[in-house]
Amino acid sequence: MLRCKDVSKLVSESLDHKLPLCKRLNLWMHLCMCGVCWGFRKAVLRIHDEAHQHGAEIEHDSAEQKIKLFDDSRERMKRTLESHQS
Numbered sequence: 001m002l003r004c005k006d007v008s009k010l011v012s013e014s015l016d017h018k019l020p021l022c023k024r025l026n027l028w029m030h031l032c033m034c035g036v037c038w039g040f041r042k043a044v045l046r047i048h049d050e051a052h053q054h055g056a057e058i059e060h061d062s063a064e065q066k067i068k069l070f071d072d073s074r075e076r077m078k079r080t081l082e083s084h085q086s
Helices: 004-016 021-033 035-085
Strands: none
Touching (some): 004 035
């Protein structure tokens, strides 16, 4: 039987890669019997999901800023060219 300390490591490890069948079965058996570890797993998964969602939002915002910066740069260059032509 796994100890709670072992379960916390396996829960974190399972976020990185799929655990072998034996470890997954032992993990689920412990989680079914231990409400504290079940709550820990639920919290870790929530944090993991929120971090991924926030990361995707940052990437999306960053892409929009790049486009906006490009548009700003283009306008600056256009004004500079117009002022030199006058």
